[in-house]
Amino acid sequence: MIDTPYLLFLGDAPDPLAAKVAQGIKDWRPEFAKGQLRMDGCKADMGLTDMTVDEALAAGVKTLVIGVANRGGIISPAWKAVLVEALEKGLDIASGLHNLLRDEPELVAAAAAHGRTLHDVRVPSVQYPIANGVKRSGKRMLAVGTDCSIGKMYTALCVEKEMRARGMKADFRATGQTGILITGGGVPLDAVIADFMAGSIEYLTPDNDADHWDLIEGQGSLFHVSYSGVTLALIHGGQPDALVICHEPTRDHMRGLPGYSLPSLEAVRDMALALARVANPACTVAGYSINTQHMAEDEAKAYLAKVEADLGLPATDPFRFGAGKLVDALDAI
Amino acid sequence: MIDTPYLLFLGDAPDPLAAKVAQGIKDWRPEFAKGQLRMDGCKADMGLTDMTVDEALAAGVKTLVIGVANRGGIISPAWKAVLVEALEKGLDIASGLHNLLRDEPELVAAAAAHGRTLHDVRVPSVQYPIANGVKRSGKRMLAVGTDCSIGKMYTALCVEKEMRARGMKADFRATGQTGILITGGGVPLDAVIADFMAGSIEYLTPDNDADHWDLIEGQGSLFHVSYSGVTLALIHGGQPDALVICHEPTRDHMRGLPGYSLPSLEAVRDMALALARVANPACTVAGYSINTQHMAEDEAKAYLAKVEADLGLPATDPFRFGAGKLVDALDAI
Numbered sequence: 001m002i003d004t005p006y007l008l009f010l011g012d013a014p015d016p017l018a019a020k021v022a023q024g025i026k027d028w029r030p031e032f033a034k035g036q037l038r039m040d041g042c043k044a045d046m047g048l049t050d051m052t053v054d055e056a057l058a059a060g061v062k063t064l065v066i067g068v069a070n071r072g073g074i075i076s077p078a079w080k081a082v083l084v085e086a087l088e089k090g091l092d093i094a095s096g097l098h099n100l101l102r103d104e105p106e107l108v109a110a111a112a113a114h115g116r117t118l119h120d121v122r123v124p125s126v127q128y129p130i131a132n133g134v135k136r137s138g139k140r141m142l143a144v145g146t147d148c149s150i151g152k153m154y155t156a157l158c159v160e161k162e163m164r165a166r167g168m169k170a171d172f173r174a175t176g177q178t179g180i181l182i183t184g185g186g187v188p189l190d191a192v193i194a195d196f197m198a199g200s201i202e203y204l205t206p207d208n209d210a211d212h213w214d215l216i217e218g219q220g221s222l223f224h225v226s227y228s229g230v231t232l233a234l235i236h237g238g239q240p241d242a243l244v245i246c247h248e249p250t251r252d253h254m255r256g257l258p259g260y261s262l263p264s265l266e267a268v269r270d271m272a273l274a275l276a277r278v279a280n281p282a283c284t285v286a287g288y289s290i291n292t293q294h295m296a297e298d299e300a301k302a303y304l305a306k307v308e309a310d311l312g313l314p315a316t317d318p319f320r321f322g323a324g325k326l327v328d329a330l331d332a333i
Numbered sequence: 334m335i336d337t338p339y340l341l342f343l344g345d346a347p348d349p350l351a352a353k354v355a356q357g358i359k360d361w362r363p364e365f366a367k368g369q370l371r372m373d374g375c376k377a378d379m380g381l382t383d384m385t386v387d388e389a390l391a392a393g394v395k396t397l398v399i400g401v402a403n404r405g406g407i408i409s410p411a412w413k414a415v416l417v418e419a420l421e422k423g424l425d426i427a428s429g430l431h432n433l434l435r436d437e438p439e440l441v442a443a444a445a446a447h448g449r450t451l452h453d454v455r456v457p458s459v460q461y462p463i464a465n466g467v468k469r470s471g472k473r474m475l476a477v478g479t480d481c482s483i484g485k486m487y488t489a490l491c492v493e494k495e496m497r498a499r500g501m502k503a504d505f506r507a508t509g510q511t512g513i514l515i516t517g518g519g520v521p522l523d524a525v526i527a528d529f530m531a532g533s534i535e536y537l538t539p540d541n542d543a544d545h546w547d548l549i550e551g552q553g554s555l556f557h558v559s560y561s562g563v564t565l566a567l568i569h570g571g572q573p574d575a576l577v578i579c580h581e582p583t584r585d586h587m588r589g590l591p592g593y594s595l596p597s598l599e600a601v602r603d604m605a606l607a608l609a610r611v612a613n614p615a616c617t618v619a620g621y622s623i624n625t626q627h628m629a630e631d632e633a634k635a636y637l638a639k640v641e642a643d644l645g646l647p648a649t650d651p652f653r654f655g656a657g658k659l660v661d662a663l664d665a666i
Binding site: 130131132133134135189190191192193194195197198199222223225226227228229230231232233235236237239256257259260263271274275278279 | 463464465466467468522523524525526527528530531532555556558559560561562563564565566568569570572589590592593596604607608611612
């Protein structure tokens, strides 16, 4: 686990989109986002208090999080002085960049000299077990999708927020680097060794109170040939009681696979449910989460109404219209 | 690729079963098996010429293969003198043990001093690509199973042998350490990083002649919750034209999962075929490969006849009764 709260490092972000990680932390764990550190030329702004490393320490910050990605995911030479200063003065650093903190000798030396921790959340820090398939207590929801990058993380986070607002016991369980940085822990599933994938998800979602929900971030898609194995490991390791099926209606082919069209919601429902019932025969589909960001509001509402009519289950864009319908369905399980 | 031919190192094998790797090489690539090296107390015997390292070199051997596994998969101290001698005199060493050759300082030093190669086939030596799903030329068969360790490697090897006997172009493609040692190359899929699993199988089975068959060794099962993700990566990365479904009828639960019963052949057929058609809409099921080793001959034949009658496709135990029926079906695709 990464110590909180955070100072969000925005560096010299070339545009607001480059600060996606910082935005996610600010949106979903505002209590962790004590301040932001921007360098000259930074084009991103989270609307947080701008802080130096000293100010962040005075405010109780424990970890500087690299909240920005530049082209290639590298640790820019321009950042180094700030990062070394943070380590020297007493902050840990967490990063999801391809360019690992541990591969930068100045950072390794400064961390060692000052007893600080470098968290490279893109690579596993745990030796996960092989999955044993034993039924665990507590309830689990898994977001599965027609495609990659379609809103599975946001869906699980929206459901967590709504459940917590209702006083339900709920924890988002991150399986990718952005989710790990947002919540301070999780499994970087795409970097786990094949044999241990399902076991890593069992590890992530252990026995819990009977009325507790783990809201598991999905990855990939059963219908995405590059990453489908990762998705199936989530379905079998996660042992979900409920699936929420995620879709983005305006996409014209699978992400990164121009020759592949998206599967229907019915196809994903039937395939995912049949596979999920291998690990948990009681698994059911709770509803549909539709990412309507590229649709006008009228169009979005009409699409959701059609999904509900055609498939007979609640459908919402939980980020735009709230996750209430999905939580109602989950709470009835 | 591992240089051939081989000297099969049987060490101090406690029983014949411990020499499974050596037996596989002798059965499937007898032309690679120039001789065997047995130490005092060795209880295994492949019926090959016993050779010293010097005799093996004189016979043209290029690589000493660790053909035996002792408890824990470790490199026994008793073996070290022989292994160092082999490296010093000019042999490479190949091993599928958990205890890696590269983690033994004496072996690393001897290999470096004498310009030899240590092949740890349990870990990948290649940076595999992410799968792109582009259709490849040539034909591919994938063995899928109701469970793990059910005869998928033997099925693919039997089909290769029969195809080659008929003059067809065919290559077994290994995805596990035993298969890699048998054939000298392949992908140790269970040790590949999640994001690259499907890509490693695309890499293993590239474009080929239109009438060439890649016979891909299966792993795990879509219904085995510990390893199903590996299986799906094979189905999508392998892009098979044909599936052969493997089963062992006497098993009473999934291997290592006491609470899980085996799926029916129909369930595996329907699930595997639906998923395979995502990557290759033309994929079909060629037939059933039944491991009848625990059944009397009459019982086995009756079982095969029933599978054929119930499922309408050829069924055989290719190791016991030959792979002819399966090759007939594949050749008609």
